[in-house]
Amino acid sequence: MNVPFKTSVLALAAVLTVTACSFGPGGEPPAMPSPQHYGAQAQPSKTVTADGVAQTFDVGATGAPQWWRLYRSDALDALVDEGLRNSPTLAATQRTLAAAQEQLRAQVGASTLPSIDGSVQVERARTAVVPGLGPQQVQYNFFAGQIFTHYTFDLFGETRYMNSASAARVHVQAFELEASRRALTANIVASVINVAALDRQIALTERLVEVSNAVASEDEQRFALGSVSRAQMLESKQDAASIAATLPALRQQRTCAVHALAVLIGRTPDNAPGVPDLDSLALPAHVPVAVPSDLLRSRPDIQAADAAVKAAAADVGAATAQLFPSLSLTASMGRGGFSWPTVFSGAGALWALGAGLSQPIFHGGALFAQRRASIDAYDAAVLHYKSTVLSAFQDVANSLAALDNDAQTLASAAVAADAAHAGFDDAASRHRMGSLPSTATHASESRYLNAQLGAVRAAGQRMSDTAALFQAMGELPTAQQTAASTQ
Structure with a gap:
C-alpha cells in the first residue's frame, strides 16, 4: 500500500467516525420541571414543637453523608457500621459490580486494539x-x-457505541449499589427505631394488663359481696382479657423485627443484637430539603435511570452503524x-x-428491526427516567408532609399524656387520703398508660419518617465519584 493511498484511507476513516456521532440520540436526560415546592402545599419552615423538638427544614441543604449519626446513638452507629461491613446482600452487589467492570475492560481491550x-x-x-x-x-x-x-x-462508530452502552450499564450497576447501600442503612435505622418503640409499648402494655387484671379481680370480689352487678364484673374480665390479647401480637412484631435486623447486619436470627432504648435516640433537629435540581444528582435511582438513558442512546447508534460497511x-x-x-x-x-x-445487503429486515427496537427501548428509558424523577419528588413530598403531621400528632399525644398523668397523680393522692376507691385509681392509671402508648407510637413514627426523609434526599456525589462516573 503506497503512502498517498494509505493517507486517504485514514482521512476517510476519520471523517466517517466523526459523521457517526449523529447515528444515535445524544443520551442527555429529558428536561424535568423544577417545582417551587414538592407537595401540593409549600412545606413550613419548621414543624410545631413536640417532645421538646421543632424540626427545621433546611431548604437548599444537601443530604448528610452519614445521616444516621445525627441520632447521636453509639449503639445505632455500631449496628449500621456492622451492616455495611457484613451484609451479604450488599457484598454480592459489590462483587457483581466488580465483575461488570472487568467485563467492560475486556470488551474495550478486545474491540479497540x-x-x-x-x-x-x-x-x-x-x-x-x-x-x-x-x-x-x-x-x-x-x-x-x-x-x-x-x-x-471502527469506521462508523459501532464499536464505540457498543462500548459506551456497556460503560453506561456499568454505571447503572454502580448507582444501584449506592441505592442498595442507602436502602440497607435506612432499613437498619428503621428497624432499630421500630424495636425500641415496641419495647416501650410492650412494657406499657404489660403494666396495663396488670392494672386491668387488678380491676377485674376487685370487681369479682365486689360482685361476690353484692356491691357491683354481674354485668360489670364480666365487663371487667372481658377488658382485661382483651388487653392481655394484644401482648402476644406486640411480642411477635418485636421478634420478627429483631430477626430482620439480625439478617440486615449479617447475623443469624439466634444471634440478634441488642437494641438501644428509645430515649437514647435523639431526634435530628435539622433536616435537609434539597432543591429539585440537586435532587436529580443526589438520588442514586435517578442517576441510574440517567445512565440507562445513555446506554439506550448508544444502542441506537450501534444498531445504526451495523447498517454500514465494515x-x-x-x-x-x-x-x-x-x-x-x-x-x-x-x-x-x-x-x-x-x-x-x-457490507450488509439482505438480512430479512433484521437490522432495520433491531434499529427500530433500539429506538423504542430508548424512548422507554426516557419515560422511565421521567417516572423515576416524579416518584422521587413524591417520596420527598410525602416525607415532608409526614414530618409535619407527625409533629402535630406527637404534640397532641403529649398533651393527652400529660393531662392523663396529672389526672392519675390526683387520683392516687385522693386514694391515699381515702376519698377515692382503688377502682377509680386503676381507671385513671389505665387512661394514662393508653395515652403513653399513643405518645410512644407517635414518637417512633416521627423518628422513622425522619429517616425516610434523609433516605429520600439522597447524597450529592463527591468530586471523585463524579470523575469516576465520567470515565
Missing part, C-alpha cells in the same frame, strides 16, 4: 502415494511458528519448513497480508 496471537506447530506425518510412482509411503517432519494479527476499523485487516508472519535448517533459512519465511470489506 488489534488482536495478536502466536502459534507453534510440530508435526510428524506419514503419507501413502500412488503405487508405481515412487515409494509406497513418505514420512516427513513439519515445523512452523507464526504470529497472527487482526484489526477491524473494514478489517489481517496479517501473519513466521517461519516454517520440513527441517530445522529449512525453517531458519531464507526459504522458511512465511507471511500473509489481507484486507476485507463487508
